[in-house]
Amino acid sequence: MAGDVRIAVTCGEPAGIGAEVALKALAQGASGADAVLVGPAEVWAAAGTVAGVDPGRWPCHPVEMPAEPDWGWGRPTLRSAQVAVRAVEAAVDLARAGRVDAVVTAPLTKEGLRAAGRPYPGHTELLQALCGGEALMMLAGPRLRVVLVTTHLPLCRVPPAVTRTAVLRAVRGAHQGLRRDLGIPAPRIGVAALNPHAGEGGVLGEEEGREIAPAVEQARAEGIGAEGPVPADVLFHRAAAGAFDVVVAMYHDQGLGPLKLLHFDEAVNVTLGLPIVRTSPDHGTAFDIAGTGRASPTSFRAALRTAAEIARRRRG
Known part of the structure; x- marks a missing residue:
């Protein structure tokens, strides 16, 4: 070759x-x-x-x-x-x-x-x-792939940036990118919650009900195999066990912490969505x-x- x-x-x-x-x-x-x-x-x-x-x-x-x-x-x-x-x-x-x-x-x-x-x-x-x-950032290792909704933002600026539009863009981009560039015909996408326990019905945060869940519902209506918002402490365990082809994480360290724990020396940064x-x-x-x-x-x-x-x- x-x-x-x-x-x-x-x-x-x-x-x-x-x-x-x-x-x-x-x-x-x-x-x-x-x-x-x-x-x-x-x-x-x-x-x-x-x-x-x-x-x-x-x-x-x-x-x-x-x-x-x-x-x-x-x-x-x-x-x-x-x-x-x-x-x-x-x-x-x-x-x-x-x-x-x-x-x-x-x-x-x-x-x-x-x-x-x-x-x-x-x-x-x-x-x-x-x-x-x-452009969409995906970090990929043998057992875990992560796409980020927000990338290089201070943590205090993340919640306002987790909008329905941004989450849907990341889910769509992950779906299209895995199909085109990785050859996965029907990607299984796990979408992380932002807050602990996925907001606990609004007690621990409202972003899940107001922004993330509607984005996932829209993606599913478009035929995308998305599930969420799932509490991050559960989602990454399930993804590493093979339940999902990719995780859509809300912010940088939410996604890269688990990824680097598993794949510190072997992960790859792939930019999806570019020509x-x-x-x-x-x-x-x-x-x-x-x-x-x-x-x-x-x-x-x-x-x-x-x-x-x-x-x-x-x-x-």
Whole structure:
């Protein structure tokens, strides 16, 4: 299968572990796809020294360096943030032009996005701005998949954002994404409650009756196999046991806490709803171990494999 799919791999934040784990994962060849390294050759060369992998094994699509490098391992700067963002934008351009079949992004930071003049709280929102579509974050492991209604919001801002429209959008997006990208013809979707005990009939919160339940009812009327709102402490147990193909969680840590408990090293971030295929490892820049050679490529390897599988499935 080698050569049937081509993946653009971004360098991520140069001061972090992204390029290192990307090279390690590529060297292990798990995806059966060809790769294009996106980012300055200097960044890939530095990562290759740490990873013990020659980046010259893959073609490089360079991005402009903003100036002489002024960062070091674990020490990001404005210039390194600009490199990370430009690599994402270049990879998206390659995918939209049909020159690659998928994009796998190495981690960058939200602070870096803001410093580089991109006012987005994360990769997902940046990708939606670049590509259009209805971007939706799904984190997936072997036993549990999670789609988020809200993503990078302070907890105090979550309840007002859990609206009927937002929940229905997430349920529809999960249904469509699992059908198109994962090949699940009739996804079973468990929808989490926001409050303890699903609000206990309004005693512990009203969002379940006012917003979440009506969204689930509308989804079911559209033929979507959704159930909820289910108390989160019950729902994730049932989902991990195989009762659901995906959980729709109301906020970031509600969904990612259980997911990372099960799949800390092997989960993949899949962006549903985009016109391009995009995945990433489910971890950050890990500045504390950057440059040490200790970073594990397990999640990046899974991200490459998942991107190749989705690209092949979309191609039909």
